Amino acid sequence: MKTRFAPSLTGYLHQGHLVNAIWTWGLAQAMGGEVIIRVEDHDQSRARPEFLEALEKDLQWLGFWDLASEIQVQSQRNHFYQEAFEALQEDVYPCQCSRKDIQLFLEKHPEESSDTELRYPNLCRDNHNPLEKKETAYRLRLPHGERTFNDLILGPQSQNPWEQCGDFILKDKQGHWSYQFACVVDDFESGITNVIRGTDLLESTGRQLFLHEKLGNANPPIFAHHHLLKDSSGRKLSKRQKDFAIAQWREEGKDPKLVLGEIAFGMGLIPSKDAVDPASLGEFFTSYKP
Numbered sequence: 001m002k003t004r005f006a007p008s009l010t011g012y013l014h015q016g017h018l019v020n021a022i023w024t025w026g027l028a029q030a031m032g033g034e035v036i037i038r039v040e041d042h043d044q045s046r047a048r049p050e051f052l053e054a055l056e057k058d059l060q061w062l063g064f065w066d067l068a069s070e071i072q073v074q075s076q077r078n079h080f081y082q083e084a085f086e087a088l089q090e091d092v093y094p095c096q097c098s099r100k101d102i103q104l105f106l107e108k109h110p111e112e113s114s115d116t117e118l119r120y121p122n123l124c125r126d127n128h129n130p131l132e133k134k135e136t137a138y139r140l141r142l143p144h145g146e147r148t149f150n151d152l153i154l155g156p157q158s159q160n161p162w163e164q165c166g167d168f169i170l171k172d173k174q175g176h177w178s179y180q181f182a183c184v185v186d187d188f189e190s191g192i193t194n195v196i197r198g199t200d201l202l203e204s205t206g207r208q209l210f211l212h213e214k215l216g217n218a219n220p221p222i223f224a225h226h227h228l229l230k231d232s233s234g235r236k237l238s239k240r241q242k243d244f245a246i247a248q249w250r251e252e253g254k255d256p257k258l259v260l261g262e263i264a265f266g267m268g269l270i271p272s273k274d275a276v277d278p279a280s281l282g283e284f285f286t287s288y289k290p
């Protein structure tokens with residue numbers, strides 16, 4: 001069993017990340033597996049060096065850094081993405097549509113839109129003579145149909161990427177790899193057997209499974225989507241709570257084990273806010289023992 005903790009480098013580590021860290025290391029320990037830390041900085045327009053510095057300090061302070069079997073940084077892995085992108089050439093096409101173009105089209109053709117996200121109505125799919133333009137994104141041709149998978153936590157799931165998102169972007173107009181693409185290439189290349197993440201990413205799974213298949217991964221990961229942290233009144237974490245950086249607790253000199261205890265309490269894993277050791281998280285997840 002091999003999994004990963006993969007925070008995106010678009011901000012500071014917050015309480016929601018710790019929920020995911022507890023699930024990730026907890027399941028890995030219960031299942032006798034290993035965890036790699038993957039810094040998701042594929043979007044170089046949003047990643048900043050100060051975020052990376054803080055992330056490393058936070059994870060060292062909490063004890064997760066030393067528990068990881070490997071540290072990966074996406075911006076150092078460009079060759080893997082490039083290689084995979086070339087392997088997909090037959091199913092990739094250039095697209096120069098702007099967000100505005102897509103919105104205008106969907107206003108006129110509401111039957112092409114999706115309830116959950118801005119669906120790309122595959123406008124450039126059959127354009128065999130794209131204009132010579134610098135700013136071109138590249139999209140992957142999706143097939144019609146449902147993708148099913150058995151979520152380790154949520155049970156059987158069925159998704160239809162064609163209806164949800166349409167042909168999705170592998171590389172954007174600025175030349176950045178998309179989240180979906182970089183994530184799948186990394187999971188495949190690293191031999192990840194289990195992906196453990198919040199339900200906010202559940203909708204991505206069908207399209208990621210399709211990408212695994214396209215890349216020739218005969219053993220795609222098993223997915224586990226956990227619930228997100230709720231506040232004391234049972235509501236989803238507010239913007240303010242999400243923006244609260246773990247670094248603040250570190251700088252205040254708080255005991256990191258008590259920080260983990262507070263989050264574990266919020267997740268309903270322990271009856272009171274006691275100290276929690278990152279190396280003993282497996283005990284909360286024994287029901288997932290293989």
Ligand SMILES: [Zn+2]
Nearest residue numbers: 095096097124
């Ligand atoms: Zn287009």
